Structure formats: structure tokens, C-alpha cells
Amino acid sequence: NVATSDTDSAFVVFDRVQKSYDGETLVVKDLNLSIGKGEFLTMLGPSGSGKTTCLMMLAGFETATHGEILLDGRPINNIPPHKRGIGMVFQNYALFPHMTVNENLAFPLEVRGMGKDEREAKVKRALEMVQMGEFGNRRPAQLSGGQQQRIALARALVFDPALVLMDEPLGALDKQLREHMQYEIKHLHENLGITVVYVTHDQSEALTMSDRVAVFDDGIIQQLAPPAELYEQPQNSFVAQFIGENNKLSGKVIALDGDIATVQLDDGETCT
């Protein structure tokens, strides 16, 4: 029941968006993308392919050079970041070190002019959402990396945003914790019914979490599809190679017949 291609019912629309930082090179080239309400959309691609730039434009920290971005049907080019109602979790979007966890979470609510009682209730609920209810009085330095990342997630969710942007939010965590947090983020997405735009260069992360994946290369989307379709029907060699990187079989070619290679895998099996 997720709207995926119908621009009218889309929650986020990039309409022919271009971005240049130097007035010359386009780092985002004529981007058209509609994201449905409640969808988990991942921008996947190598470093420098324009993913973060797209999030920054959506968040309001960068302006599109051409084209328009719509949120819930409205153009947002002239709306400042804090009025867009968007929650953000970035790898380097650090917590304020001199504030306690409670104060860190209350901050975005204070900025929005919310009264003390309501703030306290929202902060409590957000901390419980990420299973950190006991940690409100600690300072960030008294928390592990994974706990800090949970607090960053709670801070992004505390004002009930309809849209949450995440840019490599798990990049600093070790593999086991990463996988655990992927599960938690997915769980929150499903429970809260929020729309998530997630940026990563990690194929497995994109494929396990997303409703659809937009594969970026050099400022354009090479393919936009649900994870299974990217595996089964990669549209071109870039997508096939990029998605396949995780999935590479190791072995040597033992026969070649036209385009068909017979490969002996390292485990002794052969395949064509």
C-alpha cells in the first residue's frame, strides 16, 4: 500500500533537480524521484555519486540549482530547514556534549516553542522508543557509540516528524551493532509509519532495509526498484556490478563458449 510512482500521491518529489556547487559541474543531474508516504527509500551508490547532496537539498541545507523539491505537495525551496518538519540522523550530526541526554532531546522541542510538561513527556517517550529510558541524565561521553547513535535516533524522532533523513547513520558502528540497529530502525519505521530516506554506500544494508532502492552513479539514478528486482533484473552493467559486489563468487574460468563461461568455484563446484 505504498505509493511508489504516482507523483500526485507522493510525499517527496524531486522534479528535474540539478545541483552544481561550482557553477559548472553538475553533481546531481536532472533528478526525478517520487517517494511514497510511509516508504523506506534508500539512496545507494559509491562515494561522490550525489546522495548526500540530495539529502541536504531535501533537508534545506543546500539549494537546488535547477528544478523543484516538493514535500507533501508543496514546494519547499523557500522553507528554512527547521520549518520543514524533518528529522535527521547523520553520522557526524553529533549530540551536544555539554548537555545531558534529556537536554539534547528537549532542545529541538524548545526551538519549536513547546512548553516544559509536554517536552518532558515527549522526551520520555522518545527515549523509551529506542530502549534508552534509563539514560536521560547521562552526558554523551558517558555512553557507548551504539547508545549515542540510539539517542541521535531518538532526537530525530522526538518531534514526531513525518519524514526522517538518515545519512550513513550506522557508519561508525561495528558489524554486529550495525545489524542490530538496522533491525531497530526498520522496526521503528514500520511501527511509526514514517517516511524514511536513507543514504548508504553499503549494498547489504540497502537491500535488507528498503522498500525501494535508488542506485546512484555520478549524479544520476541508474535504477530505481525494490531490492529483489535489483538482484534479479539489474538494468545495466553498473547496477549489476555494484549490487553484485557483495555477492561475488570466487573461482576461475575453466571454459568459454561465446559469452558463456564455465567457472570452477573455490569450493570445487562448477557453474556457468
Ligand code: ADP
Ligand atoms: P555522496 O553522498 O554520494 O558521497 P556527495 O553528494 O557528498 O556524494 O558529493 C557529490 C559531489 O559533490 C562530490 O564530487 C563532492 O566532492 C561534491 N560536493 C559535495 N559537497 C560539496 C560542497 N559543499 N562543496 C563543493 N562540492 C561538494
